[in-house]
Amino acid sequence: MSAVIESHDHDHHHGPAKGLTRWLFTTNHKDIGTLYLWFSFLMFLVGGAMAMVIRAELFQPGMQIVQPEFYNQMLTLHGLIMIFGAVMPAFVGLANWLVPMMVGAPDMALPRMNNLSFWILPFAFFVLLSSLFMEGGAPNFGWTFYAPLSTTYAPPSVTFFIFSVHIMGASSIMGAINVIVTIMNMRAPGMTLMKMPLFVWSWLITAYLLIAVMPVLAGAVTMMLMDIHFGTSFFNAAGGGDPVLFQHVFWFFGHPEVYIMILPAFGITSHIISTFSRKPLFGYSSMVWAMASIAILSFVVWAHHMFTVGMPLAAELFFMWATMLIAVPTGVKVFNWVATMFKGSITYETPMLFAIAFVVLFTIGGFSGLMLAITPADFQYHDTYFVVAHFHYVLVPGAIFSIMAAVYYWIPKWTGNMYDERLGRLHFWLSFVSVNVTFFPQHWIGLAGMPRRYPDYALQFADWNMVSTAGAFAFGLSQILFLFIVLKTVRGGKKATSQVWEGAEGLEWTVDSPPAYHTFTTPPKVS
C-alpha cells in the first residue's frame, strides 16, 4: 500500500480515526504498540539524560557538578525509569505490534484493557518524576529501595513513589494478561503451540513471569507504606521484623524481573539470526524448553543478590548452585544461535549486526553473572562497579540492543519504508564501540574495589572513569542518530515489499508493508 493511497483512506471502519483522539481512545494493537514504543523511547532519553548527569559527575574524582543528595536521586530515577519506563514498555510495544500478526489474530484479546495498560504509564511516570520537585526531593534510595533507607530514612516523596509503582504494576499485569490470553486463545487454526514463532513463545513465558511477580512487588511496596505511615514493623527488627525480609520479598520479584527484560530479547534474536543466516533456527524445541527452564529457575535464585547480607550457609550454597544451573539453558540458547549461523548464507544488515552483538555481549554479561554467582567470590565483587558492569552488559547491549535490532528488523513492516542502511550501520558501530568503552572498564575498576552508588571515588580509579564517561556520552549522542533514522524512515524511503527480508518467515511477512489497520480479521490457515 503506497503512502498516497493511505492518505485517502477515510473509511473509518478500516482506517484509523483522525486527530489526537485516535491515540487516546484507540483499541488497535498497532496504534497501542506505536504508543508504547514512542513512550519507551521518550523514557530512554529521560533516563539517559540522568545517566549523563551521573557520568559527568564521575568524570573526575571529587565533587564536580551536583550535590551528593541529587546524585542519589539521579541514580535511583535512572534505574527505575530505564527498567519500568524504557525496557519493559518497549517489549510490551513490540508484543502489541507483533504478537497478533504473528499468531494470525485480528487484534489483542482484550483491546480496551490494552489501551488502559498503556495510558496508565504516562500518569505513573508523571507521579514518579513529579517527586523531583517535592520537598525533600525525589526517591534517593536506589532502584532496589532497600529498607530502612526507603522507610525510616526516606524522603516524604516515597509515598508518591509507592503509589506510582502500584499503578505501573497494574499496567504490567493487565498488559501481561492481555498477551497471555491473546496467545492462548487467538492463534490461527493450525498454529499449535510448538509451531508458534519464538518471539511469541518468549512473550508467553514473560507474561507468565509478569503476572507471577508484579503482585509481589505490590506487596513489598505496600509493606513499606504500612511501615512508614501506619506503624507496622515488617522491616524493623525492633518490632520483630527484619530489614532482610525486604530484600527477600524484593528479589523474589526482582530476579524474575530481570528475565522479564531478557526473554523477549531471546525471541527477537532467534528471529533475526535465522532470517539473515537464511536457515531455519537450529533447535527450535530446545529454545522453547530453555526459556521455560530459565523462567522456572528464576523463582529459586533470588537470594544470590544478597549473599553478603548474612544468610545461613545452606541458603548461600543452595542459591549459588541454583544460579549456576541457569547457565545450562542459557548455554543451549547461545549454542543454538551460533549453530544457526554455522554454514549459513549470512548478510550483515543492521538488525543482524545488533543481533550478533547481542549474542556476544550478552554472553559476556552472562559470564560475569556466573562469576557473581560464586558466593565466596561475590563477597569481593558485591556492590562494586563489577556488578554495575555486569547488569549493564545484559541490559544495554543485551536488552536494548535487541530492541534496536527489532526496530530495524520490523520497521519496514510497520511503516512500509526501508530505513537508511548506511546510517543504520553507522548507528550500530557507534553504539557498539561506545557501549564497550563505557562499560568494559567498569569491570576492572570494580574488581579493583570501586564501590557503586557513590558520587566520589579514590584517585586510582580516575583514568578508567574518565574513559567510561567519554564512552557514555558517545553512546548517548549515538541514540540521537537512532531517533533521526527512525523519523526518516517514518517519513519516507525505499518502499518495502511484503516479505521485506529475503529469508524472513512467518505470518507478519505475508501481509502488506505497512499492514492494513486491521489485519487477519478472518484467521489465516496455518499448515
Next chain:
Amino acid sequence: MEYQKYYVPEQSKFPIFAATSMFLLVMGAASTINSLGTESNTGKYILWSGLAAMATTLFFWFKKVIQEHLAGLDSAQLKKSFVFGMAWFIFSEVMFFAAFFGALFYVRSFAVPWLGGEGEKGLANMLWPDFESSWPLMSTPDDGAAYTLPEKNLSFPGFSHLLTWLPLWNTIVLLSSSVTVHFAHLALKAGNKSTFNLWLGVTVLLALTFVGLQAAEYYEAYAHYGLTLNSGIYGSTFFMLTGFHGFHVMLGGFMLAVMLIRSIFYNHFEPEDHFGFEAASWYWHFVDVVWVMLFLFVYIL
C-alpha cells in the same frame, strides 16, 4: 465450523477515563497519607474525586460490555478470552497474598527465632539480649519502646473455648458461603432462576455476616486486646493478612451482589451463558481458599 468474527470495539473512551481516575486516585491517596495529622484536605478531595470517577467509569464500562454481550457481539472465542483473563487475574491475586504469607513464614521461621538467639543467625540476639522468641509475639525485641504491646492475641485458645472463638465462626460462615454459591450455580445451570436468586442472596448475606464478624474481631482486638498494627510483627502480619483478605471479601461480596441485582431486576444469565456470575463465583471460591490458609497459618498454627 464457520468463523465468527472476533469483536474489536472501534474506539473507546473508558480506558483513558479509567487511567485518569487512577491518576487522581493515587495522587489523592499519596497526598492524603503524607498530610496525615495536618489540617490539609486537598489530598482527600483529590482522592474522593478519583474514587468517584473510577466508580463511574467502571460502572459504564461494565454496562457497555454487558450490552454488547446482550446484543450478541461476543463470539464463543471472545467469551473464552474473558474466561482466561479472569483466571490469570485470580492468579495475580494469589501471588499478591503469597507475598504476605511469605513474609509471615519468614518472620516466624527465621527473623523472630534469630532475634531470640535461636538458630544459625542467632547472634542477632545481641541487639536485644533480653528478648526471647515466641509466637504469637506478645513482646517486641525492644520490649515495647517503640511499639504498643498487646495483652492478648487471637490465636487458637484451646478446645475448651472453641465455641466462643470468633475465627471459628468466621470459617464456618465463609465455607458455607462457598457451598451456597455452588448451589446457586447448580440451580442456574438447571434453569431454575428463583432458586438461583435465593442461594445467591443467601451467599451475599453470609458475605455480609463475615464482614460484620471480622469488624467485631477488629474492634475487640483494638479496644480490648491492645492488638493493633503498631503491636510489632504479630500485629503487622495479622492485620495485613486478614485486612487484605477482608477487603477482598468485600470486593467479592460486592461482585456477587451486582450479579444478584442483574439476575433479579434485569433477568440476565441463561443456563448456558452466565460467565459474569461464574467469574464472581470463582473469585469467591478464591477468597474462601485464602481464608482457609489464613485460618491455618495465622490463627491455628
